[in-house]
Amino acid sequence: MEWTGQRYADQPTVAVETYIEASPERVWELVSDIHLLPRLSSELLSVEWLDGANGPAVGNAFAGDNRHDAFGEWRTTSYITECEAPRRLTWAVTDPEVPTATWRFTLRPDGTGTLLEQWAQMGPGRSGVSIAIERMPDKEQKIVFVRLRELEAAITVNLAAIKDLAEDRT
Numbered sequence: 001m002e003w004t005g006q007r008y009a010d011q012p013t014v015a016v017e018t019y020i021e022a023s024p025e026r027v028w029e030l031v032s033d034i035h036l037l038p039r040l041s042s043e044l045l046s047v048e049w050l051d052g053a054n055g056p057a058v059g060n061a062f063a064g065d066n067r068h069d070a071f072g073e074w075r076t077t078s079y080i081t082e083c084e085a086p087r088r089l090t091w092a093v094t095d096p097e098v099p100t101a102t103w104r105f106t107l108r109p110d111g112t113g114t115l116l117e118q119w120a121q122m123g124p125g126r127s128g129v130s131i132a133i134e135r136m137p138d139k140e141q142k143i144v145f146v147r148l149r150e151l152e153a154a155i156t157v158n159l160a161a162i163k164d165l166a167e168d169r170t
Helices: 024-031 128-135 137-166
Strands: 002-004 013-020 044-049 061-068 072-084 088-093 101-110 113-122
Touching: 013 137, 024 101, 024 113, 024 137, 072 101, 113 137, 128 137
Parallel strands: none
Antiparallel strands: 002 013, 013 113, 044 061, 061 072, 072 088, 088 101, 101 113
16 A cells, blocks of 8 residues: 555545456456446446447546545546556546546556556545535645545455456455
């Protein structure tokens, strides 16, 4: 696990990685399937490709319905900004130029398996977190810290589930 930044303007990040005893191609099948993500997440409820897209490619977009106890419910559009099978998949939330968040899977061959990292960055665009900070500016570092912890926990769950699926342990 790795964290950077404690202020929203710093575009704080969190990253978690795990080793999976499966080929990068097998792991790619899972991480590039956006329909798997809502099955793993307590916040992301559903996703759908937009504008006739049926898989990841740079420029393709998908909508996601989300729910969080503190932020309520919302819908986002995410845009694939990097897609290099079976190595890297990145998407920007809301606006590819000024995203509210950026998410990335990185796959690296490692011995007979794959080292999988999931990474997330907050900002720089306005999000529920930035709105919470505007309401309580004196609590910015705590808000960012709590959100990074939530993201770290969610990513850890995601990676464990992907590992189980890739290693056929489900």
